[in-house]
Amino acid sequence: MNTLIEARGLKRYYRRGSETVKALDGVDVSIREGEMVAVLGPSGSGKTTLINLLSCLDAPTEGTLTVAGKSVAGLDEDRLVEVRRGVLGFVFQRFHLLPTLTVTENIELPLTFLGRAPDPKRTQEILAMVGLTDRAAHLPNELSGGQMQRAAIARALMIEPRILVADEPTGNLDKKTGESIFRLFKQLAAKGLAIIITTHNASFGREADRAITLEDGRIVKEERTDAAK
Amino acid sequence: MPTRYLGLALKNLKRRPVRTALTAAGVGLAVAVAVSLGGFVLGYRQAIDKSIEMLGFQVMIMAKGCPYEAATLMLKGGTGLLYLPSDTYRKVKDDPGIEAITPIFVGIAQKEAGGVRDDASQKTFTVLDGIDVPSFVAMKPWLKFKSGAGYSGGKWFDPASKDEVVLGYELAEYEQRKVGDSYYATVTPFGKTDPVRHEFKVVGVLERTGTQDDGTVFLPIDAARDAFNRPKQLTILGLKLKEFNAANMREFENKWLKLPEVQVVSLQQVKTTLVSLVGTAQTMIAAVAVIAVIVALIGVVNTILMSVYERTGEIGVMKALGARRGDIFELIWLETLMICLLGSIVGSIGAWVGAGLVEKAIKSLADLGVSGSIVRITPGVIGWAISGSLALGFFAGLYPAWRAASMRPVDAIGEGAA
Numbered sequence: 257m258n259t260l261i262e263a264r265g266l267k268r269y270y271r272r273g274s275e276t277v278k279a280l281d282g283v284d285v286s287i288r289e290g291e292m293v294a295v296l297g298p299s300g301s302g303k304t305t306l307i308n309l310l311s312c313l314d315a316p317t318e319g320t321l322t323v324a325g326k327s328v329a330g331l332d333e334d335r336l337v338e339v340r341r342g343v344l345g346f347v348f349q350r351f352h353l354l355p356t357l358t359v360t361e362n363i364e365l366p367l368t369f370l371g372r373a374p375d376p377k378r379t380q381e382i383l384a385m386v387g388l389t390d391r392a393a394h395l396p397n398e399l400s401g402g403q404m405q406r407a408a409i410a411r412a413l414m415i416e417p418r419i420l421v422a423d424e425p426t427g428n429l430d431k432k433t434g435e436s437i438f439r440l441f442k443q444l445a446a447k448g449l450a451i452i453i454t455t456h457n458a459s460f461g462r463e464a465d466r467a468i469t470l471e472d473g474r475i476v477k478e479e480r481t482d483a484a485k
Numbered sequence: 486m487p488t489r490y491l492g493l494a495l496k497n498l499k500r501r502p503v504r505t506a507l508t509a510a511g512v513g514l515a516v517a518v519a520v521s522l523g524g525f526v527l528g529y530r531q532a533i534d535k536s537i538e539m540l541g542f543q544v545m546i547m548a549k550g551c552p553y554e555a556a557t558l559m560l561k562g563g564t565g566l567l568y569l570p571s572d573t574y575r576k577v578k579d580d581p582g583i584e585a586i587t588p589i590f591v592g593i594a595q596k597e598a599g600g601v602r603d604d605a606s607q608k609t610f611t612v613l614d615g616i617d618v619p620s621f622v623a624m625k626p627w628l629k630f631k632s633g634a635g636y637s638g639g640k641w642f643d644p645a646s647k648d649e650v651v652l653g654y655e656l657a658e659y660e661q662r663k664v665g666d667s668y669y670a671t672v673t674p675f676g677k678t679d680p681v682r683h684e685f686k687v688v689g690v691l692e693r694t695g696t697q698d699d700g701t702v703f704l705p706i707d708a709a710r711d712a713f714n715r716p717k718q719l720t721i722l723g724l725k726l727k728e729f730n731a732a733n734m735r736e737f738e739n740k741w742l743k744l745p746e747v748q749v750v751s752l753q754q755v756k757t758t759l760v761s762l763v764g765t766a767q768t769m770i771a772a773v774a775v776i777a778v779i780v781a782l783i784g785v786v787n788t789i790l791m792s793v794y795e796r797t798g799e800i801g802v803m804k805a806l807g808a809r810r811g812d813i814f815e816l817i818w819l820e821t822l823m824i825c826l827l828g829s830i831v832g833s834i835g836a837w838v839g840a841g842l843v844e845k846a847i848k849s850l851a852d853l854g855v856s857g858s859i860v861r862i863t864p865g866v867i868g869w870a871i872s873g874s875l876a877l878g879f880f881a882g883l884y885p886a887w888r889a890a891s892m893r894p895v896d897a898i899g900e901g902a903a
């Protein structure tokens with residue numbers, strides 16, 4: 257299967273006054289099509305930092321990174337956005353739906369940015385896939401946390417990305433709801449989408465195809481799980 | 486600028502209706518001031534032009550004195566009259582450069598208490614114009630008699646009569662006089678102390694002209710001279726030159742300034758004087774408008790910046806979802822323009838509705854030397870104000886939009902550990 261993301265010696269240092277925080281300190285990862293990778297590790301270990309780099313939201317201090325065939329290390333935001341557009345879908349811990357837009361409007365918004373016209377049929381399909389058909393016209397504040405996260409996933413899927421990135425997508429949800437979201441991710445991965453998620457939930461790690469554990473900005477464990485095909 | 490972010494921008498503005506409304510109100514206020522000023526500049530010029538045009542003559546010969554005062558008198562009616570010897574007319578009238586000339590004797594009558602309504606705001610005097618009908622009417626061919634019940638048979642008086650008058654439209658309305666009615670005027674003859682009450686017969690009522698003529702009583706020039714006991718005087722000679730241009734005017738002026746008692750005033754000069762006098766007031770209003778605009782501008786920038794900061798996370802998310810710098814810029818900029826557009830529409834409507842009040846206020850502050858409407862809010866003025874406000878929005882939006890567009894998604898979303 258094709259490699260979508262290839263990172264070598266990835267480093268991300270933050271300067272905080274005179275001191276340098278080595279949030280990520282030399283990480284090698286590669287992610288293939290249809291693969292679901294969980295990033296585990298204690299708080300502050302660099303999970304968010306890593307996932308931001310892999311998804312081109314942030315630029316590495318050092319190292320090489322190729323995303324969907326493009327070398328992205330050293331690019332500025334104006335170039336990174338071009339790499340993200342149409343390739344990467346995002347799901348956030350705090351959902352981040354636009355509060356003034358209905359579910360339908362929210363999930364069609366990324367199409368506007370890409371200059372594509374929404375296709376109502378496609379919107380319906382995706383709403384059905386995440387189980388929100390009957391909430392299409394609701395505003396985000398009329399939804400439960402789980403529903404909001406489903407809407408956010410629908411929004412990410414709308415552009416038919418090749419990679420879905422989710423930073424603690426279940427962090428603000430209860431256990432049961434979190435599990436249902438996680439199952440949704442597994443279904444999507446089964447359809448060929450590459451998914452990277454960070455989580456504190458070790459059982460999710462075991463259910464992903466691969467689990468990477470970070471500590472102090474380095475990979476301390478990388479396991480191919482039983483779930484891997 | 487047709488744009489796909491219109492709906493989104495609108496929704497963002499509706500999110501904080503009070504803040505949006507207050508900011509737009511600030512813009513509206515500035516626009517209202519600007520529109521009123523524009524309407525004043527325009528309306529005043531037109532009022533002067535019209536008043537001058539409706540005098541029928543381009544040049545006046547009058548007794549030496551303040552030309553501004555004299556001009557105001559002619560345009561609007563007033564007191565403080567100076568008189569010329571009546572033979573000035575005889576001397577001047579055969580000048581070959583003259584196309585038409587008419588002598589006018591202006592006198593002021595005390596207000597006759599017989600008026601139906603006598604409120605304090607009304608003038609306490611009435612202007613009596615003694616005229617020579619044929620030459621006067623030649624200058625003002627538009628003068629017509631009112632017709633209809635009570636007004637039929639309106640005509641000019643017999644030049645030899647001593648007790649016939651023709652009333653201007655407004656005066657007749659105000660005094661409720663019709664053809665055949667009596668009109669009383671109280672006049673203090675020159676050199677006497679006791680006022681004399683005259684009874685005149687109304688032989689005609691003029692149609693509305695929109696000028697000072699509407700408030701004037703016309704009578705034969707000799708009758709007026711008699712009444713005021715100035716048998717050998719006149720107030721003004723109204724003239725039309727065969728060819729009116731600067732050179733002819735100068736030549737004409739030089740020729741007749743030789744008469745010791747007269748001054749020659751071109752209405753073009755009068756206009757320039759009036760416009761420049763009022764220009765001072767207009768500059769002051771303009772200063773207020775500029776301040777209002779600056780305040781509104783700061784308000785708009787502040788509001789939009791605040792809303793940008795409040796929505797930092799959202800902006801970051803939109804960027805993560807594929808929005809380019811230009812998309813965010815456009816969105817924020819549109820919001821700014823929409824506030825300015827809203828404000829300018831509200832302000833224009835306000836100014837339009839309030840034009841009457843503005844006019845009253847201006848008139849109460851200063852004597853502008855013309856009668857009639859001096860604030861004219863035209864589509865053109867409103868168009869300028871709205872475009873101006875959008876142009877300001879264009880600049881006001883630049884900085885906030887640039888700030889928003891330059892946010893990096895990681896920093897903006899802020900879900901990291903930081």
Ligand SMILES: Nc1ncnc2c1ncn2[C@@H]1O[C@H](COP(=O)(O)OP(=O)(O)OP(=O)(O)O)[C@@H](O)[C@H]1O
Pocket residue numbers: 270271272277278279297298299300301302303304305306901902903
């Ligand atoms: N913008 C920043 N400036 C300075 N230091 C930062 C910044 N972002 C993250 N860090 C530091 O980098 C390290 C890794 O942070 P990161 O957010 O990647 O951890 P994480 O594994 O996602 O933690 P959590 O599980 O709490 O989300 C931490 O020590 C954090 O303090």
Ligand SMILES: [Mg+2]
Pocket residue numbers: 303304305423900901902
């Ligand atoms: Mg994190």
